[in-house]
Structure formats: structure tokens, C-alpha cells
Amino acid sequence: MRFLVHSLLVLTLTGSGLWAQSNFGVSCPGSNGKDPLVSYPANAWMAFPSTGEAVSIVGGVPGAPAVLMIGRHPSGTVNFDLTGIGMPGCFQYVTPFKFLAVDGGVLDGNGAGTAILPVVPQGQEFSFQWIFLDAGAPRVLGVAASDGMVASMPSLQSAFRISSASLADPHVFTNQVVCTDITDSVFNPALNAFIDSDGNGDLLLDASLMFSFRPLDLNASEGIMDFVLPDCTSPIGTTVCSLPTTPEARTRYTNSQSICLDTEPGTTNWPVLTSTGGPCFVSDPVNLTLNLNGVVVPLQDAQIGGKYLGNPPTQITEGLIRGFLSESVADSTMLPPELPLIGGQSLASVLAGGVGNCSPTDARDLGPDGQTMGWWFYMNYTADAVEVSSEPAPMLSYATDVYPIWDGRNCTNCHGNAGGLTLSGSVGASYTEVLSQIDFQNPTSSEILTKPLHTSQGGVSHSGGSTFANTNDPDYQTILAWIIQGANNN
Numbered sequence: 001m002r003f004l005v006h007s008l009l010v011l012t013l014t015g016s017g018l019w020a021q022s023n024f025g026v027s028c029p030g031s032n033g034k035d036p037l038v039s040y041p042a043n044a045w046m047a048f049p050s051t052g053e054a055v056s057i058v059g060g061v062p063g064a065p066a067v068l069m070i071g072r073h074p075s076g077t078v079n080f081d082l083t084g085i086g087m088p089g090c091f092q093y094v095t096p097f098k099f100l101a102v103d104g105g106v107l108d109g110n111g112a113g114t115a116i117l118p119v120v121p122q123g124q125e126f127s128f129q130w131i132f133l134d135a136g137a138p139r140v141l142g143v144a145a146s147d148g149m150v151a152s153m154p155s156l157q158s159a160f161r162i163s164s165a166s167l168a169d170p171h172v173f174t175n176q177v178v179c180t181d182i183t184d185s186v187f188n189p190a191l192n193a194f195i196d197s198d199g200n201g202d203l204l205l206d207a208s209l210m211f212s213f214r215p216l217d218l219n220a221s222e223g224i225m226d227f228v229l230p231d232c233t234s235p236i237g238t239t240v241c242s243l244p245t246t247p248e249a250r251t252r253y254t255n256s257q258s259i260c261l262d263t264e265p266g267t268t269n270w271p272v273l274t275s276t277g278g279p280c281f282v283s284d285p286v287n288l289t290l291n292l293n294g295v296v297v298p299l300q301d302a303q304i305g306g307k308y309l310g311n312p313p314t315q316i317t318e319g320l321i322r323g324f325l326s327e328s329v330a331d332s333t334m335l336p337p338e339l340p341l342i343g344g345q346s347l348a349s350v351l352a353g354g355v356g357n358c359s360p361t362d363a364r365d366l367g368p369d370g371q372t373m374g375w376w377f378y379m380n381y382t383a384d385a386v387e388v389s390s391e392p393a394p395m396l397s398y399a400t401d402v403y404p405i406w407d408g409r410n411c412t413n414c415h416g417n418a419g420g421l422t423l424s425g426s427v428g429a430s431y432t433e434v435l436s437q438i439d440f441q442n443p444t445s446s447e448i449l450t451k452p453l454h455t456s457q458g459g460v461s462h463s464g465g466s467t468f469a470n471t472n473d474p475d476y477q478t479i480l481a482w483i484i485q486g487a488n489n490n
């Protein structure tokens, strides 16, 4: 038996959000005599495009059923000699709070495999160890084990919450005896009231838009960033934000010293502040739906840019969010009724150039495809560094998180009697039915997830169609996370 690194490493973590990982201990080879090692493929968590949050094994036995054990570090990192239970030379390094089966259930032809971590609480440390079944392993129990790995998830110290915002272009017009531009007099103040106060008394700021750098590194040329719609406590001065389990969008950011984000030529009618002068950043284009307390703006090719203030930065200034809002989407997007003067109307009808708008200026533009009519939408903002509560993702409940999805996504329209699956019954009855549709070895292969998922995204053919366009659907993510947490009837 070969010995690898012997000592348990103590990792010192700085608050700067740096990633750290370390292997420790010895492996316990299978029948092929190779050392199975926990590995972390090519920095996938930090790479772009992100290949998923994954932990791998190399040096295992081809075809062996394998499971990744995950423990919290340091409380769940242990060092048990397994000689006494018939595994001489083997050690257990992790007291697992979670087991994940290797993708596909068994190790590949090279004895390698990967487990995808669906939810990775930020700013915490975990320990990992692989075990696999191997009848030919040279010990009484046909089990082999890898070495251990301790890893810290980058913390979100580099999270910024937009603390003020103003729509710069197009402008908002409404008929008040005469056609009036209410962008700066009514619309932007209302927007900022959502951002900086708690109008509905739920102790949370009414609208929170955040972006987080994973991690923020002013010296790197690029990195990953997430767009998040968090819950942030009121008042704004001491706000703490808690993160949803999945970001709205994840993309790359690029640092620059000159111009980070500018307007598209010929698409503005009013002044827009651009993000210029270093150090500044810009994201790659993504589809992003801004939801500011019910003011929903679905943007294509959305980018965010801004200038760092301080090092480490405490604020982003000269911020710009830009993206294309198609006219057909704006026609069908309704403004919340409580918005002064323009509530209850379609988004298009309040924008200069939209159907039914009174503005003499037609501010519409052509979209990125050169054909679609709509608006290049420009919002200037300032964002402040905020504290993020790094509570682990809460345990999901069948009754309150999962069960309402069956009604909410219309599954129960058919699954009272269709397809031999009844989702319309009581919580308890439907739970029993759902259990029969779960693949615990390989949660993403569970029929309860694959049937409603579009076939281009790994779904299977379903008479009920594809409710989930892709795996980013929040309900898909909820069901998946619930299965991984053990599919409890709670």
C-alpha cells in the first residue's frame, strides 16, 4: 500500500473569498491496485463556462458503483482506522451528512467519475471522500476508498447589492392632460423606493438585485459572476442578504482599465452614463429578467458593467445594466397596479415609441438580431458591498416546497387519473406516488424530473409536454434539491 500525504491539513481561510482545497490521508486501493484519489476537475467551480459544481474520482476500478461522501469541515472530518471492520489499511475521513452517487451510477472505463453538487452553500468548508464497491478488493469487505479532500467554497464577501438605480433610456411617458415625461419625476423615485425601503412591512427591502463575483479578483483578467435576486433585510444601512439556492444567471466577467460597457451606437435618445475608466468590469451577455418588486423586465443579451471603488472594492459606481427588451415581450408584460400613474398598464405602453404611448419620440431600436423591434434598455446604478448570510441552504419540505408545484405547474390537470400517477391527492397520498418516481442513485434521472423536462435538455418523451424548458427552472431545482436532501415527507 502506498502512502500519500499523511497529515490532516489545517486550512487557513482568509475572508477574501479565495478558493482553497487540499488532499489528505491515504487511499485504500481496489482490485487493480491503483490509488483512488478525490479530485477536482480542472478547477471546474471557478472555470468558465462552469462545467457544474463537481467533485471527481480518479484511479478507481472501472464499472464499480461509487458514492461520494460529503461532510462539514472541520466538524465532519474524521480519521477512523477501519482495520477493525475488515478493511486493514483503510481509513474513513468523513462523517457524511450527504451521499451523492457518481454520475451514471458506476465509474467509467478508466475508473474515473464525477458527482455533481446541486447546491453549494457559499463561504463554508466541506470534506469529501469516495467509496466504491469492488468484490475483488484485497480485504474482507469488498469496498475501496479514496483519500480525503478538504475544500472551502469561496465566500461571497464580494457581493454587491444595487442601492440606487435609474432608468436612463428609453424614457417613460404618460398622458397627464399633456403628454409628460415622468422618468425622473415619478418612475425612478418609485423604483428607488422599492430598492431602499420596506413599503409592505415584511421586514425585507422590497426589491433586491445583487451580483456576486466568485471570487472577485481585480488582478485577474476574468472570472465568474452570478446575478441573484436575494432577500435582504431592512433597513438598507445594515442590510444582510440571504441567497436563493440558484442564481438567476451565471456568466463571465472581464476586468479592464479603459471602457467596460458602452451603449450600442444609435440606440439612445437620452443621456446614459457608461462604465469607463479602470478598474472596471463587464459581464458577458446573458438572458436576465429584472424583477424589481413586480416591475418585470425580461432582457436579452443583458450585460452589467461598473467601476470598482476601493481595493478591496466597497462600492461599484458608474454602473450600467443594458439589454434588449423586445416589443412583443414588453406588450405582454404588465406593470404592478401600485405603481403611481402607470400601474396596471403594459410595459410597452409607457415606453417612448410603444403601442399607445403618447411620446413624440419613437425610441425603439432594432435588437441584436437586426430584425426584432424593441428597446435597448439602459439602467444606471450604484451598488454597495453587502453582507451575505452564509446559512446552508435550508432543508426543503415536501408539504410546503414540493407539493404546491403539482398544482402550480398544472400537473394535476392530468395526474388525477392520467399516466398511472396521481399528484392531485392529499400531501400524504401524493408523496407515496412521487416516491415511486424517484431514482435515489441518480436523482437527475428520476422520472418526476425527466418527464416534465424538455427532451433537448435530458428529458424523456411525455404526453404531458415539457413544463421545464431547462434545468434552471426554479421548480426543477427545488424538486432536485429535495430529492438529494433525502426526499423527506416533512
Ligand code: HEC
Binding pocket: 406, 409, 410, 411, 412, 413, 414, 415, 418, 419, 420, 421, 437, 447, 448, 449, 451, 452, 461, 462, 463, 464, 465, 467
Ligand atoms: C396534459 C396532461 C399532462 C400534464 C399536464 C402532465 N402530465 Fe405527466 N403524464 C401524462 C400522461 C398521459 C402520462 C403517461 C404517458 C407518458 O408517460 O407520457 C404521464 C406520465 C408522467 C410520469 C411517468 C409516470 C409513470 O408512472 O411512469 C411522470 C413522472 C409525470 N407524468 C410527471 C408529470 C409532472 C411532474 C407534471 C407537471 C410538471 C406532469 N406530468 C404534467 C400527462 C400529463
